[in-house]
Amino acid sequence: MQDDTDTARATDSVYDRIDRARASLTGPQIAIAVALVAALGFTLLFVQDPMLHDSLHNFRHSAGITCH
Amino acid sequence: MATDYLERGAVAGVAGGLVYGLFVATVGNAFTAGLETFEHGHGHGGGPVVSELTTTVASVGGGVLWGVLFGVAAFGMAYFFLEPALPGTGATKRLALAGAGFLTASGAPWLVLPPQPPGVEQALGTDTRLAWYAGMMVLGALVAALAALAARRTADRHAAVRLAATAAPLALLAVPVALAPANPVHGDVPASLVAAYRWTVVFGQLLLWATIAGVHAWLGDAETRVSEDLDYPATAD
Numbered sequence: 001m002q003d004d005t006d007t008a009r010a011t012d013s014v015y016d017r018i019d020r021a022r023a024s025l026t027g028p029q030i031a032i033a034v035a036l037v038a039a040l041g042f043t044l045l046f047v048q049d050p051m052l053h054d055s056l057h058n059f060r061h062s063a064g065i066t067c068h
Numbered sequence: 069m070a071t072d073y074l075e076r077g078a079v080a081g082v083a084g085g086l087v088y089g090l091f092v093a094t095v096g097n098a099f100t101a102g103l104e105t106f107e108h109g110h111g112h113g114g115g116p117v118v119s120e121l122t123t124t125v126a127s128v129g130g131g132v133l134w135g136v137l138f139g140v141a142a143f144g145m146a147y148f149f150l151e152p153a154l155p156g157t158g159a160t161k162r163l164a165l166a167g168a169g170f171l172t173a174s175g176a177p178w179l180v181l182p183p184q185p186p187g188v189e190q191a192l193g194t195d196t197r198l199a200w201y202a203g204m205m206v207l208g209a210l211v212a213a214l215a216a217l218a219a220r221r222t223a224d225r226h227a228a229v230r231l232a233a234t235a236a237p238l239a240l241l242a243v244p245v246a247l248a249p250a251n252p253v254h255g256d257v258p259a260s261l262v263a264a265y266r267w268t269v270v271f272g273q274l275l276l277w278a279t280i281a282g283v284h285a286w287l288g289d290a291e292t293r294v295s296e297d298l299d300y301p302a303t304a305d
Contacts, residue, residue, distance in 0.1 A: 012152040021070050021148065033074060033145065040137040044130055054116040057123050057186075059130030061103075062096025064174060064183030064269040066190070 073148040081139010084280035085132035092131035107187030155219035166281035168212035176208025188255030
């Protein structure tokens, strides 16, 4: 039994990881993680609201993101 | 198991973000403010609607969140799936992913659309530039995947052969650079200062990715904890 798990780990592949994620994660968990990343990315990169956009002006130039 | 990866990615992201926030606080804010003195009629018109202090503080916060974003997306999520495919072991795997992340998010797109200091107007429209940026991100990810594949295929060859094979896919990036439409810029920032600004930005992003990778490697692998988890049901049965 222990040998089987060791062999499985030795031949660990990206497909195994996808299966593991399917088996161990619930839909809402995945949704929350994806939403967090999307919200962060959207706020930092694409929000054009003048207040937020101007506040992040120096950050965008420091990170090499240019809008104009 | 997967949430364990997410947690370590987020912790590494916060650590990288704090270092990058410090970079924005010390270098980014001052450099941008200095470059703004060359600015004539900013593209947004009417000047900024928030105070300089707000911009300074919010930009440092933005830098921290930038690290959190990369930490969660690359090391919390992508690393879980890609760990078996990444070349090397331990810290090498993290550096390989950090390199791939830098190439995808910044490196490859910057070959066509280099960072521009404030006060420089670009001829290409925003939509065209966004499309090119997105396309270069895809190509950057593809090149990184090919490099990882080449590194794995040549794992038992001489180090020099392996290095050459890994670097070879980077040549693909020259194709879109040659095909990209011209993007003449006009502004009053001296060329040498533009170069200094660009390289500051490049090294800033490299610092961010390297810090995330380093902290993630320092946090260690989940392997030990995974096997501990497996032991419990075995003894319970």
